[in-house]
Amino acid sequence: MSTAELLAKQEYKYGFVTDIESDMIPRGLSEDTIRLIVEKKNEPEWMLEFRLKAYRHWLTMTEPKHWPNLTYPKIDYQDVIYYSAPKQKATKKSLDEVDPELLRTFEKLGIPLTEQKQLAGVAVDAVFDSVSVATTYKEKLKKHGVIFCSFTEAIRDYPELVKKYLGSVVPTNDNFFAALNSAVFSDGSFCFIPKGVRCPMELSTYFRINNSESGQFERTLIVAEEGSSVSYLEGCTAPKFDKNQLHAAVVELVALDDAQIKYSTVQNWYAGDEEGRGGIYNFVTKRGKCAGKNSKISWTQVETGSAITWKYPSCILQGDNSIGEFYSVALTNHAQQADTGTKMIHLGKNTRSTIISKGIAAGKSNNSYRGLVKVMPKAEGARNYTQCDSMLIGSTCGANTFPYIEVMNNSSSVEHEASTSKISEEQLFYLQQRGISQEDAVSLIINGFCKDVFLQLPMEFAVEATRLLGLKLEGSVG
């Protein structure tokens, strides 16, 4: 397409740095580093053991560099700072005692935390570098029996629950980045929805990386007991730095009988500049286990940020009749690279999964979908439907689809549909001829392309996602 010169002027309004004093540990990773983190966080012995086990396993593993469709320089794991926390009073009686600088930071990000300004209907856990700085609506949720707190508090206050479920979906030796996370994770969110409770509000975690030298290694664990349900949102941003920061997170979801978990992400980490300088290296393991019968786990992700995205939110469909869903929009521009998709592992009878993936590539970026649908011998009557669509903007980007399908019984059905399209000059001209500016036209086409996924997002998120895609593509056509 002749007019698609990739000018690429991208606005990233979250690129500011908060000037705050931090408590950092020295660079590098060893058993001593882990002991230091445990000491800083005042963790019990069993956590130390969990971490050391993961670390020792990690030492035997190699970084998965050969199979993902990603190219990046070698990461020096000894050059990363594994713990960096803003200095503040050790115990905070109320949210209003949180460092005003931090409150200002989150307010600037659109996440007011103080009680007068809190978002209605959404409880937020705010994570800044390595620690959770505040969690809203904690008390209100507690009245319903819902536990929503930082991981640090969960280890302290609910050790039995954490012990029971931590690592039960993503074992410490699952993969290189999950092992690394298990060894050094510093905070994150913990949600527990007791039997029969529909969580009365949306739960969310906002992740902010501020320090240019430290990585962020957080952990999220959501447990929905029998017959309960919860909708959880996750947002992420980081300042603009010339250097890359490492982000290796683990998210585990557990749904017991008849429970439902809906997990939505809008990922907007700093993506680097036009030449690919800076940006977050985002290596994330997200997995949900439909442990009980008739349970349902639904992942919706809008991935627009990060220099590198390596992420496959997956479902293990263990309970009979359980349902797994994956709705994804992954947008890459400039020099961004994404290798993302899902795994649906059918173990139980009559389990069902749906995968809708929309990849949009612009600039010189590379966007790959990688998905596995595996139907085990006992998963009789399992069904999967997969739809993978890619859209290219300009002629210097790439889109790939790597579907893996393994079916081990003959009563199951698996469908896979894929398409690749381009925004054509004719399409843009048509919309422009109706008085719509070129940028709005691109936005409209992209939003139409992503409609099936956006419909899955909670209302506010859908608006945010729509706006974000428009912003990210500004100047990429023309």
Added chain:
Amino acid sequence: MLEIKNLHAGIEGREILKGINLTVNKGEIHAIMGPNGSGKSTLAKVLAGHPQYEVTAGEVLYEGRNLLEMAPDERAREGVFMAFQYPIEVPGVSNAQFLRLAYNEKQKHLGADELDPLEFKDLLKERAKVVEMDASFMTRSVNEGFSGGEKKRNEILQMAVLEPKLAVLDETDSGLDIDALRVVAGGVNQLLTPDNAIIVVTHYQRLLNYIVPDFVHVLADGRIAREGGKELAFELESKGYDWIKTLDGEKGAGAPAN
């Protein structure tokens, strides 16, 4: 309203329009006819600002302004509308959503009130009557899965919503059966006012039975070879385009058409 002077234009270095002169006033209907490859559609696309066409000489004044300097979306907001010969599909975007965006862009441009989805729905329902379209079309994706006739009707619906000052209908009759043709043409006639003008680009005289032109211009090889009133269309229909080609030959290649 529109003044085209010695317009030369082409695509990929190949000249297609070789000196067009044409004046269109308010309240007039002009028909542009001609054989395949004579430059009819090129003229329509150049007026709308299609990026692939390059103007190499001449000028186009629209309400006294240089039309060629305006971006396609600006032309549209100023009231230039083109009904496409092959309307484009926009998957996932509902007709109503698309039309409201286009309508509000124009309103914004005119400093008039924008409409919210509910208000717009009422307006759309009203305008849809012009082309006898039912409500189900509004929630469907733009042109996706529409039949040829439905797509053309949808073009005229867009015209009804946007109320252009100058509408260029590019082969709106192609692919229409007689009933659809009547509906589409009836819609266009309802939209003509003393303040706007319509240019109908067509290969056949058939459409002109329904949309009766004040002037007929016959293109041949990028020039206007013949001009006249509506009777010229009938003459063409009976004699065929070869007749024009012969005339063109008699005049001699390269001679100005008028």
